[in-house]
Amino acid sequence: MYIDTFTSQGKIFDQVSHGSRVLEIGCGSGRLSNLLSIWKQCKVYCVDKDPASSFLAKGKCIEIINTDIEKSELPYENGSFDHIILVNVLEHMIEPKQVLMNLKRYLSEDGSIIYSVPNIVNWYSRMMIFLGKFEYTDGTVFDRNHLRFFNLESGRNLAIDAxxxxxxxxxxxxxxxxxxxxxxxxxxxxxxxxxxxxxxxLILAKKQN
Structure with a gap:
């Protein structure tokens, strides 16, 4: 199974420690979780609020929970995970900073949160807006399900403020x-x-000392 090093999943894969305990929020089909389980022998747990994604990810991780993390607590002990991963998930959240704050307690002492957010101010977005175009689509920075938009500063401050x-x-x-x-x-x-x-x-961050 191939993973491209220029993609967000590829880069995040490289940051995860071998044999670590991982929680992936918004796992989709479970591809990254599966790669971490097979290639890095990680103990991976998944959470996704979409029932279809939860079905696809079955068997690719130890456990998958079908829930909305903005509305319910997770059934894990404090310090349960070495890494918590959110690949292009936070832009779909009503309060992404609060989500990061709530997840902090599930991290081990030296654990890390790893997330990616799309860039709303890159050349393509600027060109489209300059031309007077702002059309919602599926699977791009203009995704119709995005509630939050980020540039470098706001994407970075998300972790710092949390x-x-x-x-x-x-x-x-x-x-x-x-x-x-x-x-x-x-x-x-x-x-x-x-x-x-x-x-x-893409950002990897640890709890403030």
Whole structure:
């Protein structure tokens, strides 16, 4: 099973410790959880509020809970996980900062929260708005289910305001091609001019001491 290092899932996969205890919020089909279980021997638990996603993820993690984390508490002890992962989930939340604050107690002493959020101010979004276009779509930064929008500063402040310290920050390129050398060039541009060329911001943060 292949995982692309230029995608948010690929980059987050690289940040997860071998054999660690992982909670993935908004697991979708369970692909990342499955990769972590098989390739890194992680003990992965999943949460998703979509029944269809919960069905698809069955068998790819130890347990999957079908619930909305903004409305209910999770049945886990304090300090249960070394990593809590949210891949493109927080933009769908009513109060994403509160979600991060609530999840903090489930982290082990040196545990980390790892999340990605889409970038609303990259060149494509700017061009569309400049041309007077703002059409809701499925699966893009203009997704019809997005409740929150982020640039680099607000994506970073989400963790800081929730009481975390940022340990790692990365991006994915806003142009994705099927040649690694070209993807690498776009990735380098996104690393230098994050707001302009990044598609997503990825952050790993730990609890403040």
């Amino acid at each position: 009481g975390y310290r940022i340990v790692w920050l990365d991006v994915t390129p806003s142009v994705y091609l099927y040649k690694d050398k070209l993807n690498f060039l776009w990735y380098k541009l996104a690393k230098i001019w994050k707001n302009l060329f990044a598609d997503e911001f």
